[in-house]
Amino acid sequence: MTTLQLLFDEYWPHLALLLSIAVGSTAAVHAAMTKSDVRAAIAWVGVIIMSPLLGPLAYLIAGINRIRHDHISDQRNRSLRQYTLGTPLAPIDVARLAAPQFVSLRTLSNRISRFALRDGNHVQILRSGDEAYPAMIAAIDGAQRTIALQTYIFDNDSQGKLFVEALARAHRRGVEIRVLIDAIGVRYSRPPNITWALRRNNIPYALFMTNPLGMRMPYANLRSHRKILVVDGRVGFTGGMNIREHFVSNVAGDKVGSDTHFRIEGPVVVQLMAVFAHDWEFTTKETLAFDRWVAHDWDPPTPHVAARCIHSGPDRYVASTHSLLLGAFAVAQHHIRIQSPYFLPDQVLLGAINTAARRGVLVDIVIPGQNNLRLVNYAMTAQLDQVVRAGCRVWRAAGNFNHSKLTTIDGAWSLIGSSNFDPRSLRLNFELDMEIYSRRLARQIEDLIDLEISHSELVTLESLAAIPFRKRLRNRIIWLASPYL
Template sequence: MERIEHWHQQWAPLLDRVFGYWPGIVAFTGLVLAIVMMSHAVMNKRDARAAAAWTGLIWLVPFVGSFLYLLIGVNRIHRRAQQLVAEGLAQDADPYPVVQPRPADQHLHSMAELAGRLTGLPLLPGNNVTPLEAPDALAAMISAIDAASESVYLATYIFGNDAAGRPVIDALARAVQRGVQVRVLIDGMGSLYSFPTVMRRLRRRGVPATRFLHSIAPWRMPYMNLRNHRKVLVIDRAIGFTGGMNLRAGYISDPPTTRDLHMRVEGPVVGHLMRSFAADWQFSARETLPVEYIGPLVCGPVLARGISAGPDADIGKRRMMLLAAIGSAQHEIRIMTPYFVPDQTLLTALQLACLRGVRVELMLPGRTNIRMVHWAALHLLPWLVNDGCALYFSAPPFDHSKLMTVDGTWAMLGSGNWDARSLRLNFEFDVECYDPALADRLNRVMEQHRQAARRVSLAELQQQPYLKRLRNAVAFLLEPYL
């Protein structure tokens, strides 16, 4: 008791003095924290709008803005990506590969060479690419897993513990029982879309699985805003599946609540799918997998190349690919995407394409599952439609397909969207393809969707009530975060 009284007599005056100045101490701490966070943002953000947006949030919402920037605004992946390269996953890639063979259309040669320089990967002949609607794709994937004899590598953003995910788990478990090497990678954030998550079910069935950038402890989750959005399945290092489809029951419900397009890939470009999966698996599980393609060298007529993009060493690659494709177009650009909030450079490139006589056709869902993104898109679409873009809103169900074709020859399919998240924050995987027959098939898919879609005029966009237009403009201000 005497010791407590002595402590109180010794420290009470000092504590009283400190508490007397607490407003100043809090203000000074907030000022220092804001300066440090702002300095990091302006020094490290490549996009001036993102730097400005974070700076505004840091200063306008003291402490909270700094905490949010520290939690989701700092890219901590780039240094680890350099370590992965040093460990040998990409050492055999030529940084300036010769494009062999070249696309048949001469005006696409420069784009093919640009993609080679961006990715360090060659354009590969002899591939076959088969687009599949989601229910057919899910059935084909399960059948391929059941036929696997050597290996099954599966990466997905969302793996539902539902009517779509459980049959896949059953097929994976059967493969494990046959002695097949099975590896499953699920995004840490995407795994939370289902409760309970599939992780316990996978492990209970003996399926080796891990999550990408996941921790249940918030203070150990510095990557909350960086997500592995790739969807890749490789069977026996010879057959691949990739595209935009998650493993969710909405794709196969009756009636379906979501539409999507996935593709079965055969040929040497499957090796690019394996490289992408192997890098992500090594990052997450610290295990090195073989990346050599062992299937037939000639499976079809398609020239193809895998394009990995993300906030690591691959930052900016997808955006540059889109700019190159738009700039190379001479006759027609067709785009189907669920989320369309491009940055100013991409929007301007599309406007210039319209103004130089290229037909630009854009198909978006009439209603999306993320309303904020749809509102932001409604704010910028009038400028694009005013310059000649043909805009369509597809009918329900929600269309999650991601396609782009140029001049009836080039196509890109994969997991990437046209928004800030896919262009700067997500890890994405797409495949570029040079083949008129494939591009024609994809164009016919879009035409079928267009038959049930609604053409949207400039007048309709401009005649929205004032409060809705204000809502859209405010949502667009959040574009760097969407």
């Protein structure tokens, strides 16, 4: 044996200790210096210290934000401003459209979103796959120039195949198509996944955040949860719906799930297209020509609403939706309605909700009685006492799982889109939401939430205390890991 081998055999425990100290110290310093949330910093430093080698590895995989803050060039930013803002716009009178207290909220959203609040939009509510999927496929079949489709889950099932067939028909007509699917979401489907069908029909597609720099795992915790369909730059669809047959009654039968999606016409569609173009360029390096992909005039049906897109993600827009919700709860005067499948707000957002309730604002929170994510349901249940004790009304809906993500304030302002009230949506995922100033639309969304409340069970402190201790302990243990669910 060589001298080097002898030394290694004798001193390898010391070398391993030195290596673990060096790697652990580097990872702990990085977490302490880069995490803006003190709880996240403490949690990661604890994991790193308590598990000297596995902890730094876990941090390397899931804890480091590798998304560039300069996703696009200055020239690209100028193009986005040209097509989303155009000439300077006169301030929209949100006091007339919604209520006086929303003037300050408009100021806040002006500062957190790069998009302008635009009037002249028509928004139509689509309930679950029975309404949303036929409307989306009809728009695809009517496409003349372009189709941009982005989704988190695109199942290779009966409904996914209908979408592929419609896209294939459009492709044969000469329509230019781009399809962007999240690299994690695409794996929800049983093999073969939908990319096989897209490739067979020569439909251009890409997977968001897949295999960058030859590595997969370091990016597995960052996902695009956005749902966008833009046809000819003129008609858009967004909301909370993925593409899967679970939301179609004649396929899923008694187990059909519920969700809410939206069909949109008007200048805010340009903002939807801008978000898609940004993500497509980030993924593929291809710049889409806005002259072709965006409409320049609109004549949407009445009534009109004022709206803007709020996009968020683990980049420069990490706190956009979170900040907007804080502002919305602060200006609320009468009634807050929240419907979310995953209600796990952080302590700051919890504080804003509870403060509104203590001010006398009626707060209704609707969550599913049956949840598709068991661990999230356990963590949600462990935290409900904090809002119930503050005076909020929490409702567990009966019936099948409802995936809708809806918020209204004072019957005049609404937030729709892909974001859940949980750490993943508000910190890790790339999300897309839309704020809307309209009494009419807010009332329509309130009707949907109130309908859900009408067949829900009120959660009380007594009902929470009646849960067996072993289950409450289990829920609290899962709740401790809620930032990572």
